Every structure is written in structure tokens, then in C-alpha cells.
Amino acid sequence: MEELWFASNDILIDVLCRLPTKTLLGWKCVSKEWHHLISDRSFIKHQLKRTEPISGFFFQERFQWCDNDIKSISYIPVKTEGTELQRTIFDFLPENVVLLAVSNGLICCRSCFPSPQPVIYICNPVNKEWVKLQWPAPDRRSSLGLAFDPFKDPIDESINFKVVRVHQTVTDPDDSYFSFDIYLSKTSTWRRSGEICQCNHNLYKNKAIFIGGIFYWLTDGDQILMFDIENELSWLVTIPVPLVQFDSITEMCIGESEGKLHYVLISEDGLQVWVLDDYFDFTWSLKYSIALDEMERENLEFLCNVKQRVASRLTIDMTPWMDPLAFKDGLLFIRVGATIYLLKLGMMKMEELCTLSTLGPNSMISPIVLPYSMSLVPLSQP
Known part of the structure; x- marks a missing residue:
């Protein structure tokens, strides 16, 4: 029947x-x-x-000077007016976790530290399904990326994904390199890639962006770390605008839109969004630009003396007044002062989402922010 x-x-x-x-x-x-x-x-x-639209953003606080993790996770919807923050979405997991990466509706997270036996979880909050991965040599400072492509690996019989762990080794004060460990769900095994990437910068905001078979990590220098998971090749891409040309400290983030890497930059010159057209030739094009004064005129109910406040940040020890936290499909998740806003690319109007006071006392410095699109993808066996 x-x-x-x-x-x-x-x-x-x-x-x-x-x-x-x-x-x-x-x-x-x-x-x-x-x-x-x-x-x-x-x-x-x-x-x-x-194409599944962005449904919201996950937000998790981080201690700046402590190795312990903050257990609470907030989910901030983007299109549901009057909806309060959701804080129990990951209660279906057997323990508290730290969010690490997202890929086509699946989320990679790990056990909160301290933990007697840290593990990695791949889960789908929509259907509350999850799988657990053993994690040899767990390291709180390592960055993990998730690669799940349902078009390349059909979901008819099983869900195939890969997890990449990038680890930085410092050989001396002026020399360091990144190495890569790869987990294959098909074999349920980890292995060390033979590829290394010489780089003297640290990963910035510690978040991997996966686009078309390639991982991207933003560094605190003028470069973006890339890793081609299929060919196991890594290289560094120069950012579109050298940071030394600015008089004040800039803020930036990377994200994905229309299947391409985007670089978001906030400086005294304004807000700029660049798109990477060719990562072999390091070719960028400016997709969107707006001066801070113009942004303020269009959002007087939210912004005041923005250009002066941005330009006044002269040392990295100062908390930035404007901080782009995540970018996905033309939506910029941005903190201004103590408030979180959503800005649609090409539109000058900002939408207030919430205040930091509702997110927790450690929301100001280096929070984990992941854009999320819902998915029905199952993780259980058919």
C-alpha cells in the first residue's frame, strides 16, 4: 500500500x-x-x-584566560519576531558540548573541558540524532572542521562525512607550522596527513569554513589558511587589503555566500565585503562597501559616533566597538557595543537581535558563532 x-x-x-x-x-x-x-x-x-535559508545563529561564550569551557549555548533565530533565545537545543546529547563547525545542517562539537574522556559528536539538532567519534590526543586549542556534502556523497544508504583537525606546532619563537589529521566516517578511523603548512600566524576566531571541498581558516596575520581535503594540499591566501595600511586595529571574519569565500572587514574606512574569485591567483573583488558615517545615518536608533569609536581602537588589548562575528548567505551577524545585530548585504538597515546581557557575562571576547540552516539529514542507520 x-x-x-x-x-x-x-x-x-x-x-x-x-x-x-x-x-x-x-x-x-x-x-x-x-x-x-x-x-x-x-x-x-x-x-x-x-537552498535552505539561514534559520539562526548559535552563540557560545568562551573564557579568555581559562582552559575550562562554558557549557551554555544560545540559539538566536533571525526571522521570528518576538521569539526568545533558545538554550536547550543540545539537551539531547549525553553531555555538555562546545560547538566547533557546521556543514549542510550537521554540527560538529566536542566534550566540554575538563572531561575525563573527551569525544567528538556529529549531530543534527532537528531530528536529535548523533554519532560519537573517539578523539585521540584531545586538545582544546585545536580547530576542527566538518566536511559533509550530500550531493557528492548521497545519503541513500549512509551519511558520509570527514572531520579535519588542524594543529599548530611552534618550533621556535619565529617559526611554526600547521599539520592536519583527517577522520573518515566510512572507515571510522583517524590518520595524519603528510601535508604541513609553514605559517607564523595563529588561527583567528578558530572557525573553519568549508566550501567546495576546501577548508578555510582566518589567521591573525594577512593570510587565510586553506586545506584541500581531497588532494590533501594546503596553502596560504593573502587577504585583499593589507592590515598595515590602517591607522587603527581592524576587525574581520570570513564566511560563505553563493558558494564562494567572503572576507568581511571593518575599519575606520567603513564596512567592506570581499569575495575570493580565484584562490590560486589570490584574486579578490569588492562586493559591498559602506562608510561608517553613512551606516550611522541610516541607523540612528542604533549607532552613535561609530567612526570615532572604531578609529580609537589602537591596541589589540582594547575591546573592539564593532566586531563582525559570522557571515553566511549575505547575512552579517555583528556586535556593536553590547548589542547583536543582523545586517543584510546590500541593505543599510540593521536589525537588532539581542543584547549581550541576555547571552552571558563572557559574551564580549571571542565567542563561538555559527550560522545554521536546518536540515532533515538523518544520522541513524537506514
Whole structure:
């Protein structure tokens, strides 16, 4: 009967797969047949072909001078007016975790330190499914990236993903390099890549961006670390504007939009968003630019003396007044003073999301911020 029902509902399937994940979650309750259909891997594979909009941002505080982790995680919706922060989304996991990376609806996280036996989790908050990875030689300071491409590795039979751990080794005060460990879900094993990348800068904001088979990490120098996971090659890409040309300390972040790497820069000259057109030739193009004075005129209810406050930051010890925390699909998640805003690329109007007082006492310095798009991808065995 189920096979006949599916065969006679091709139009229904075609209509449902065009809907966003949040809508489908509600429609699962319509009937047992709809629940079965929307949970079917073939349907999910078809539904993944549409572009899922950003549903919100995960925000987690970090201690600046302490090795312990902060356990609380906040989820900030971007399109639901009046919705309060959600803080229990990861309660389905067996322990408190630190968020590390996101890829096509799946999230990579690790045990909070201190922990007697730290492990890594790959999970989907939508269906509350997760898998646990053993983590040899756990290191709080290592950065982990998640690579999950449902178009390259179909989800019909299993979910295949890779985790990359990048670790910095300092050989002397003026010389260091990055090495890479790779976890393959197909074999459930870790192995050390033979690739290393000489770099004397530290990873900045410690977040990996995965685009088209390549990981990107922003450094605190004039370079972005790249790692091609298929060919196991790494290299450094020079940022579009040398930081030494500015009189004050700049703030930046990297993100993805339209399948390309974007570099967001805030300086006394304004807000600029660059797109990487060719990572072999280090070719960047300026996609968006607005002076701080102009931004303030369009947002007088939120901004005051922005250019002066940004220009006055002359040392790295000072807390930045404006800090771009995450960028995804044309949406910039930005802190100004003690308030979090959302700015849509190409639009001057800012939207207030929340204040730091609602996020916690350690929200000002280097928080973990991950943009999130919902996904129905299952992690359980079919």
C-alpha cells in the first residue's frame, strides 16, 4: 500500500520538497503517511537540492584566560519576531558540548573541558540524532572542521562525512607550522596527513569554513589558511587589503555566500565585503562597501559616533566597538557595543537581535558563532 501511495503522489512529493525544513517539521504531524514520506531518505535527498535559508545563529561564550569551557549555548533565530533565545537545543546529547563547525545542517562539537574522556559528536539538532567519534590526543586549542556534502556523497544508504583537525606546532619563537589529521566516517578511523603548512600566524576566531571541498581558516596575520581535503594540499591566501595600511586595529571574519569565500572587514574606512574569485591567483573583488558615517545615518536608533569609536581602537588589548562575528548567505551577524545585530548585504538597515546581557557575562571576547540552516539529514542507520 505504501509503495502505491507514494507512486500516486508524485505531485505531492514535488510540492513538499520545495518547502523549508521548518515547515516540513510541522507538516510531519498531518498524518502517518506524511510523517513517513518526509522522513524517507529519498525525499530528504530530493529536498536537499533547494537552498535552505539561514534559520539562526548559535552563540557560545568562551573564557579568555581559562582552559575550562562554558557549557551554555544560545540559539538566536533571525526571522521570528518576538521569539526568545533558545538554550536547550543540545539537551539531547549525553553531555555538555562546545560547538566547533557546521556543514549542510550537521554540527560538529566536542566534550566540554575538563572531561575525563573527551569525544567528538556529529549531530543534527532537528531530528536529535548523533554519532560519537573517539578523539585521540584531545586538545582544546585545536580547530576542527566538518566536511559533509550530500550531493557528492548521497545519503541513500549512509551519511558520509570527514572531520579535519588542524594543529599548530611552534618550533621556535619565529617559526611554526600547521599539520592536519583527517577522520573518515566510512572507515571510522583517524590518520595524519603528510601535508604541513609553514605559517607564523595563529588561527583567528578558530572557525573553519568549508566550501567546495576546501577548508578555510582566518589567521591573525594577512593570510587565510586553506586545506584541500581531497588532494590533501594546503596553502596560504593573502587577504585583499593589507592590515598595515590602517591607522587603527581592524576587525574581520570570513564566511560563505553563493558558494564562494567572503572576507568581511571593518575599519575606520567603513564596512567592506570581499569575495575570493580565484584562490590560486589570490584574486579578490569588492562586493559591498559602506562608510561608517553613512551606516550611522541610516541607523540612528542604533549607532552613535561609530567612526570615532572604531578609529580609537589602537591596541589589540582594547575591546573592539564593532566586531563582525559570522557571515553566511549575505547575512552579517555583528556586535556593536553590547548589542547583536543582523545586517543584510546590500541593505543599510540593521536589525537588532539581542543584547549581550541576555547571552552571558563572557559574551564580549571571542565567542563561538555559527550560522545554521536546518536540515532533515538523518544520522541513524537506514
